[in-house]
Amino acid sequence: MAEHEAINGVPVTEEQIExxxxxxxxxxxxxxxxxxxxxxxxxxxxxxxxxALRLTADEMAALDARAAREGKSRSEVLREALSVA
Incomplete structure (x- = not known):
């Protein structure tokens, strides 16, 4: 085995292969x-x-601000907005 074989930066040993x-x-x-x-x-x-959803820079900023304020992901905020509609 070549010396440079690694998984996620961790060398793979002959013992591990065995x-x-x-x-x-x-x-x-x-x-x-x-x-x-x-x-x-x-x-x-x-x-x-x-x-896929296209948003302007201002819309993205508003979405990110609300998500941060409420401790939620963008997706959670959008799903909640749709469920109110």
Whole structure:
């Protein structure tokens, strides 16, 4: 193995590779792997959609100011604004 092999800046050792190989050869518990979850957590029973929104610099500043003032994300502020409508 080359000396420069690394994951997130941490060198990968021969011992680590051996441990990974042993783990793979022993097999994986599929139920445990499925519990890990991937991506962002859901917001409900149906999949969410990502929507692009164009805002002016002033609108972005107002959105960011409100989000900071209320301790929320931009998305939370926008979703709340839509739920009032």
């Amino acid at each position: 441990a990974w190989a042993n783990e793979a050869e022993a097999g994986y518990d599929v139920a445990t792997l499925k519990k890990r979850g991937r991506g962002r957590p859901g917001r409900g029973s149906e999949p969410s959609q990502v929507v």
